[in-house]
């Protein structure tokens with residue numbers, strides 16, 4: 497992997513033909529330190545947001561010791577990359593073989609579930625192990641989030657009391673977990689969900705050892721500027737302290753996006769302009785899946801040695817494949833004179849961006865370069881620091 501001082505330095509000296517993923521380890525380190533120091537409990541990194549081994553090592557070095565994994569592939573990847581990490585298998589629907597390998601080969605003791613069938617499966621696969629942490633996932637509202645996770649998983653309310661009771665019998669430590677949906681724009685998402693946890697504890701009368709508030713912590717994108725993360729942590733802490741649980745109960749969270757969104761961006765080249773549509777060399781089958789399919793907006797910046805004096809204008813992007821779906825509507829705001837041969841940095845692609853790349857149509861090549869300038873937006877720097885950074889755009 498190469499190093500460069502900045503996106504601009506790379507674009508002007510190398511003029512890369514393929515899209516380049518720009519990595520900012522300092523930004524991921526800063527995010528991880530923030531959670532490690534300020535979240536009033538334990539932070540598990542949700543590996544699906546970005547499973548790059550280089551990122552996993554950055555997070556580990558910054559003090560993230562627990563990892564939320566969801567598949568056999570992620571279990572193996574994290575055990576190989578970080579042999580001393582604690583893995584938590586937090587997918588509520590698992591293959592029995594995956595549970596057995598996780599438990600017997602990789603020492604995984606923490607599993608989530610949302611049905612009685614899954615509880616029986618975990619018991620069979622671990623040969624009725626008595627040292628399990630079992631977390632029951634409850635269904636909560638995704639009303640405050642940009643991406644819903646409210647329908648696929650979560651125990652049926654009718655079954656919940658029975659499921660908590662049965663899981664209590666099987667578990668060494670019993671937990672309750674939920675996911676408020678990704679990019680939760682208000683701390684109220686967590687206070688509402690913790691009310692559901694309270695209801696569940698009261699009606700089932702079980703002793704709960706772990707409360708896991710899941711992921712959903714936001715990052716900053718154009719038109720989506722969330723409140724400070726401290727406001728989320730304060731609400732969660734207050735609601736947690738108020739729950740009818742034992743003094744020694746643990747609070748966990750599973751941030752994905754918030755820990756890695758700032759870690760990478762992509763430097764692309766404009767191959768053609770047709771009116772306000774730019775044909776660029778990365779797209780829906782590369783790092784821009786969410787931009788194409790759910791209209792997610794990312795910050796963009798024209799990377800030219802001499803800054804354009806033109807006003808910003810709205811553009812849409814076409815990706816490089818021959819598929820019509822390879823289209824990102826934006827709007828992406830760029831100087832009106834952007835033209836073929838120009839480089840554009842698309843920011844905040846560290847979460848659910850670079851992780852989604854495919855090789856479709858022969859466009860999967862990805863160069864990776866470490867840079868030391870600031871990400872285009874950050875929830876972890878003061879305003880003064882941001883103002884001094886060359887490529888920070890006003891969102």
Ligand SMILES: *Cc1c(COP(=O)(O)O)cnc(C)c1O
Nearest residue numbers: 542678711712713750751752753
């Ligand atoms: C995806 C996922 C996360 C991470 O969600 P973010 O919105 O990226 O923070 C956490 N926990 C579980 C169980 C998930 O599926």
